[in-house]
Each structure stands twice: as structure tokens, then as C-alpha cells.
Amino acid sequence: MTGLIGLSCAQVSKPLPNATMSLLTILEYPDLRLRKRASAISEVNDALRRIIDDMFETMYAAPGIGLAATQVNVHKRLLVLDVSENKDTPLVFINPEIDVLDPEPLGYEEGCLSVPGYFDLVTRPKKIKVKALNRDGETFEMEAEGLLAVCLQHEVDHLDGKLFVDYLSILKRQRIKHKLLKDKKKDERGESRAEA
Amino acid sequence: MSFQPERVLACHILTSLLQHRGSLASLLTTETLAKAQSPALLQELCFGVCRWHPRLNFYLQHLLEKPLRAKDMDVQCLLLVGLYQLLFMRTPDHACVNECVGTAEALGKPWAKGLINAVLRGAQRQQDELSALAERDYSAWYAHPQWLLDQLKKDWPAQYRDILDGNNQRAPMSLRVNQLKATRAECHGLLASNAVASTAGELAQHSLYLAQPMDTAVLPGFAEGMVSVQDESSQLVAALLPLSPGLRVLDACAAPGGKTCALLEAEPSLQVLALDNEARRLPRIQQNLDRLGLLATVRCADITVAGAEQFGRFDRILLDVPCSATGVIRRHPDIKILRTAAEVENLVSKQRALIHAAWPLLEPGGYLLYSTCSLLKAENTEQIAHLLSACPDARHIPLTIAVATTCDYGLQLFPKAGGTDGFYYALLRKQPIAE
Ligand SMILES: C[S@@+](CC[C@H](N)C(=O)[O-])C[C@H]1O[C@@H](n2cnc3c(N)ncnc32)[C@H](O)[C@@H]1O
Numbered sequence: 001m002t003g004l005i006g007l008s009c010a011q012v013s014k015p016l017p018n019a020t021m022s023l024l025t026i027l028e029y030p031d032l033r034l035r036k037r038a039s040a041i042s043e044v045n046d047a048l049r050r051i052i053d054d055m056f057e058t059m060y061a062a063p064g065i066g067l068a069a070t071q072v073n074v075h076k077r078l079l080v081l082d083v084s085e086n087k088d089t090p091l092v093f094i095n096p097e098i099d100v101l102d103p104e105p106l107g108y109e110e111g112c113l114s115v116p117g118y119f120d121l122v123t124r125p126k127k128i129k130v131k132a133l134n135r136d137g138e139t140f141e142m143e144a145e146g147l148l149a150v151c152l153q154h155e156v157d158h159l160d161g162k163l164f165v166d167y168l169s170i171l172k173r174q175r176i177k178h179k180l181l182k183d184k185k186k187d188e189r190g191e192s193r194a195e196a
Numbered sequence: 197m198s199f200q201p202e203r204v205l206a207c208h209i210l211t212s213l214l215q216h217r218g219s220l221a222s223l224l225t226t227e228t229l230a231k232a233q234s235p236a237l238l239q240e241l242c243f244g245v246c247r248w249h250p251r252l253n254f255y256l257q258h259l260l261e262k263p264l265r266a267k268d269m270d271v272q273c274l275l276l277v278g279l280y281q282l283l284f285m286r287t288p289d290h291a292c293v294n295e296c297v298g299t300a301e302a303l304g305k306p307w308a309k310g311l312i313n314a315v316l317r318g319a320q321r322q323q324d325e326l327s328a329l330a331e332r333d334y335s336a337w338y339a340h341p342q343w344l345l346d347q348l349k350k351d352w353p354a355q356y357r358d359i360l361d362g363n364n365q366r367a368p369m370s371l372r373v374n375q376l377k378a379t380r381a382e383c384h385g386l387l388a389s390n391a392v393a394s395t396a397g398e399l400a401q402h403s404l405y406l407a408q409p410m411d412t413a414v415l416p417g418f419a420e421g422m423v424s425v426q427d428e429s430s431q432l433v434a435a436l437l438p439l440s441p442g443l444r445v446l447d448a449c450a451a452p453g454g455k456t457c458a459l460l461e462a463e464p465s466l467q468v469l470a471l472d473n474e475a476r477r478l479p480r481i482q483q484n485l486d487r488l489g490l491l492a493t494v495r496c497a498d499i500t501v502a503g504a505e506q507f508g509r510f511d512r513i514l515l516d517v518p519c520s521a522t523g524v525i526r527r528h529p530d531i532k533i534l535r536t537a538a539e540v541e542n543l544v545s546k547q548r549a550l551i552h553a554a555w556p557l558l559e560p561g562g563y564l565l566y567s568t569c570s571l572l573k574a575e576n577t578e579q580i581a582h583l584l585s586a587c588p589d590a591r592h593i594p595l596t597i598a599v600a601t602t603c604d605y606g607l608q609l610f611p612k613a614g615g616t617d618g619f620y621y622a623l624l625r626k627q628p629i630a631e
């Protein structure tokens with residue numbers, strides 16, 4: 001169902017040998033750093049692969065199905081995702097570029113690790129093609145539909161400083177913003193968010 | 197991007213279901229399951245709320261000060277999910293209440309937070325009083341809609357409590373081994389070597405019960421056509437209909453082809469015509485035949501409309517009619533919510549039309565097996581009584597199955613924990629001309 005078309009093993013991301021991974025902090029809306037535009041990556045090296053591994057670990061731990069570098073305060077054009085049912089198909093996209101293949105709008109109830117606890121319907125083109133580099137710096141292309149297409153577009157938006165809440169009404173966005181800011185203050189005062 | 201919380205997905209699915217915009221089968225698709233971090237939990241929430249809906253809704257009506265507005269069906273579903281988790285899944289109270297309150301936000305109904313908190317905490321506090329109240333309300337206690345409970349009590353005064361309990365159990369997963377490809381023992385061995393535990397069924401010769409249900413995508417032998425998923429009760433049709441090589445057989449209500457295939461595995465030389473009037477259900481028949489390596493003619497047709505003579509006459513007819521499915525409520529607990537008494541009346545007349553259309557297509561001396569997965573006499577023994585009075589050349593042939601209940605006509609199986617679904621069969625013979 002994930003809509004993986006023509007996926008070769010080369011694109012599945014395997015972690016570096018004996019690397020110790022660490023969890024990164026995910027920025028939360030309305031943090032302004034989420035609005036920065038990420039810049040293109042010129043070289044795929046071990047330092048970048050270390051970030052990729054940390055991003056996967058952070059995404060799986062969250063838990064989530066996709067994470068853009070912007071969300072962990074790394075402003076480079078890089079995203080990771082895994083939309084497989086068994087959570088065993090990590091994919092990485094470096095300098096991703098999206099082309100729309102079928103513009104028919106498809107609605108999906110999206111959620112975001114940077115906007116915890118909120119879900120709302122966003123419509124996006126149904127079928128896309130993505131061109132990117134894999135973790136070895138090789139170019140690949142992939143067609144995507146279904147959840148994979150939704151997730152890719154959501155993550156590429158992050159790299160452009162855009163969030164799914166930007167597709168909602170101003171009123172809804174304001175409400176979410178106030179609520180998250182309030183939760184944050186409570187957290188800082190050491191109260192449990194769940195008690196709200 | 198994050199997963200969607202199981203509770204939110206369950207609320208969406210249950211809202212559609214309670215508004216009669218779909219069934220569990222049509223709403224809980226693999227596509228939807230993949231949106232959840234734990235598909236198993238999503239399934240558990242949806243099935244559980246349907247299974248216990250009459251009881252949960254009874255509790256809810258006691259806990260709410262005033263009924264919710266129709267447009268807040270999602271909030272109602274969230275409350276039902278919360279009650280199910282608290283009272284049936286034994287989810288730790290504190291976590292459950294907080295998470296349900298949080299879900300109100302995700303549903304876009306933040307105003308409902310106080311209400312959800314109050315109702316769920318009320319349920320925790322008054323658990324014993326609520327139970328005591330429900331015990332005095334049959335529909336709530338047995339978790340069946342009133343009309344169905346009344347009908348079952350009337351049809352089966354001695355057995356109805358066991359039937360209701362049986363309907364509230366979880367169904368086991370039962371397999372039919374394709375005897376053309378493997379013996380039951382070989383298949384059991386193949387499963388065991390893949391760490392899948394199974395036991396032989398007691399009624400059907402080629403049946404295996406899995407200790408744990410599993411997805412057919414990963415079930416050893418499934419893709420190769422060595423096994424199919426089928427309740428033991430359905431497998432029995434191949435033993436109850438007298439078969440011999442080369443006979444012409446009509447399966448008049450065949451989709452998705454489970455029983456067509458069971459007959460052909462037992463006697464592959466049968467010339468089977470498999471009909472169904474729903475075009476979109478036909479491909480499933482062909483897929484099953486192909487996977488199992490069987491041959492039959494598959495057509496979209498309705499024998500109750502003019503032109504059925506074109507098919508000629510048959511030595512055997514299987515008439516597995518559309519029915520209330522009250523014998524498989526444990527597999528489809530949404531029947532408790534979706535099915536109505538009026539629909540049953542409608543089904544009874546459809547079944548009658550099918551009987552009347554099928555009978556003339558049977559050769560003299562031939563046999564017709566009538567079957568349903570219903571527990572209601574109106575769809576079962578009473579239909580056979582009607583057939584016998586309307587068709588003077590019809591004879592009722594008594595059947596025997598160890599654990600079945602003998603009716604005026606035919607045999608009734610009741611849903612049994614760890615065993616078969618509820619099912620009904622009756623065998624009829626057309627008088628040979630010479631007699
Ligand atoms: C109980 S299901 C059959 C299950 C099937 N025998 C099996 O074992 O897999 C009843 C079927 O009858 C079909 N049906 C309903 N009315 C019909 C009619 N008038 N003519 C032919 N098929 C009909 C339905 O589409 C449905 O697929």
C-alpha cells in the first residue's frame with residue numbers, strides 16, 4: 001500500500017558500522033527555526049551519514065513515519081522516512097526534487113512531529129515523482145502515491161520552511177499555536193502536559 | 197510526519213459505521229491500518245466497541261447528563277472507545293482518561309475535554325453500580341440489539357444464552373487444507389516448521405485451527421494454494437452434498453467462492469457453474485480458483501430473473517443464500533449495529549425467490565443443499581418447510597453432524613468458543629422420475 005514503485009535496495013538506508021547514534025531534539029511549532037529554508041547539500045560524506053542515522057533513530061523513537069532535517073535544526077535539504085507497515089524500510093532523500101505526475105487532489109489527515117497532538121485534513125497531488133541522492137550520493141528517481149506521496153510532500157515542505165498547519169484556516173492555526181505555547185510554559189514549570 | 201493515533205482513527209471509523217456509511221470490512225482496510233503505529237490496537241478498538249456496543253452505549257447514556265448532538269458522533273465514539281479501554285481492555289485508568297481528553301483536541305472538539313474527563317472518571321467511580329444496572333437490562337448485558345435478542349430467545353429458548361455468549365467471543369482462525377496439494381498432517385508440519393501452531397478441527401476432515409490469527413500475506417502455504425481461510429462449518433458442505441465424478445453442479449450464490457473451491461477440492465472433476473449477481477464480487481471467485489489450481493465456469497447472473505433455463509439442469513445445487521449473518525457475529529460484530537429486523541424480512545423473501553428459482557434447475561434424482569450462516573428459524577428450517585409445501589417433488593434428507601442441533605428440517609450449528617461459526621444446512625432431493 002505504501003506506493004513504492006521501483007524501489008531498489010540501494011535506496012534503503014543502512015546505518016554506518018559501529019556508529020553510536022543519538023536522539024536529536026525536535027523543534028516544535030511555533031519555533032521560528034522551523035521557518036528557515038534549507039540549503040542544498042554539496043557533498044555526501046560520513047558526517048552527513050551520521051546525521052542521517054541520528055535522524056532515523058529520532059524518527060523511530062518519536063515515533064513517526066517521516067522527519068525533515070529542518071525539524072532537528074539542521075538546515076540542509078535532507079529527509080528520512082519509513083512508511084512500511086512493519087517499519088523496516090528506511091528511506092533517505094538528499095536534495096529531493098518533486099514533480100507532480102497526477103494533480104488530482106488527495107485528502108489525508110496529516111500530523112507532524114513538530115506539531116504534536118494535532119491532525120487535520122490536507123489535500124495534495126495524488127501521484128508524484130521524486131529525484132534525489134541516496135546515502136552514497138548517487139542519484140535515483142522514484143514514483144510515489146498513497147501515504148508515501150503524502151509523506152514526501154509533507155517533508156519537502158519542511159525543507160522550504162512550510163508546515164501542514166499553513167494549509168489550515170488562520171483561526172485553527174492560532175488556536176494550535178496558543179495551545180502549544182501554553183503547554184510549553186507548563187512543561188517549563190514542571191507540570192505534566194497530560195494533566196491539562 | 198507522525199502516525200495517526202489509533203484512538204483518532206478508531207473514532208473516524210466508528211463514526212462512519214454508526215452513521216451507516218460503511219462496515220468494519222469496508223472501513224478497516226489495510227490502507228487505514230497502515231496509518232496506525234499499532235494496527236493490532238486499532239483493530240482491537242474497532243472490533244471491541246462494536247462487539248460491546250449495546251453495553252457501552254447503555255453505560256454512556258447513564259453517564260451523560262444530556263444526549264450528544266448528532267454532529268458530535270465523533271465525541272460519542274471517543275467516549276465509547278474510552279469506556280471500552282477502561283472497562284474491557286483494563287487500560288490503566290489514569291493514562292486512558294488523559295489520552296482520551298487529549299484526543300478531543302485531535303478531533304477538533306476541544307470543548308468536549310471537560311465532558312470526556314467527567315464521563316470517564318464517572319465510569320471509573322461507578323463501575324459496580326453500572327454493572328448492576330446493566331445486569332437488569334438484557335440488551336445491555338448480553339450486548340445484542342433488543343430485536344435480535346428477542347428473536348433468538350423465541351427461536352432457541354433453551355440455547356439462547358449460550359448463543360449470545362458465543363456471539364460475544366472472538367472467532368478463531370480456521371483453515372481448509374487443499375487435499376489436492378497436501379494432507380492435513382503435511383500442512384500442520386509445514387506450519388509448525390514455520391513456528392505457526394495449529395490443531396486439527398474435529399468436524400471437517402481437512403480443517404486446521406491456528407493458535408493465533410495471522411495475515412494471509414505471511415501464512416505459509418497460502419500463496420501456493422495449499423490452504424484457504426474458511427470456517428469449519430463452511431467446509432462441511434463438501435461432506436454433506438453427495439458428490440461423484442463429473443457431476444454438473446450449480447453454485448448459485450458463489451462469491452467469493454469459498455464453498456465452490458471446497459467442493460472442487462473434494463471432487464475436482466465436477467463441472468461447476470459458479471454464479472453471483474454482484475459483478476464486483478466475481479473476480480474473487482476466479483482468484484481463489486486460480487490460487488488453488490481449480491477449474492470452474494464463473495458468470496455474473498441472477499437465477500431469480502428470467503432466462504435461468506439457459507444454464508440447463510444440474511445434478512447438484514448449492515444454494516448458499518445471502519442471509520442475516522447472525523451466526524458469524526463474532527467475526528463481524530458490526531452486525532449488531534448495522535442489521536435491522538426489517539432487513540431480515542427482506543432477506544427471507546429474497547431467499548424464498550432463490551429457492552423457487554433454483555428448484556426447477558435441479559435434475560430429477562438430484563440433490564440441493566441449502567445453507568446459511570444465520571441462526572434464525574425464519575431463514576432456515578421455515579424456508580425448507582415452505583419449499584417442501586410448494587414443491588411436491590421435493591424430499592427432505594436428514595443430515596447428521598456430531599455437535600449440531602436437529603431442527604424440524606435441517607441442522608443448526610451454534611457459534612462455539614474455539615470452534616465453528618453458527619451455520620445451517622438442509623439437504624433436499626428431487627424425486628427421481630421412475631419413483
Ligand atoms: C453467503 S454469500 C455466498 C458465500 C459463498 N458461497 C462462499 O462460500 O464463499 C451470498 C452471495 O449471494 C449473492 N447473491 C445475492 N443475491 C443473489 C442472487 N439473486 N443471485 C445470485 N447471487 C446472489 C451475494 O452477492 C453473495 O455473494
Ligand SMILES: [Zn+2]
Nearest residue numbers: 112113114197
Ligand atoms: Zn512534519
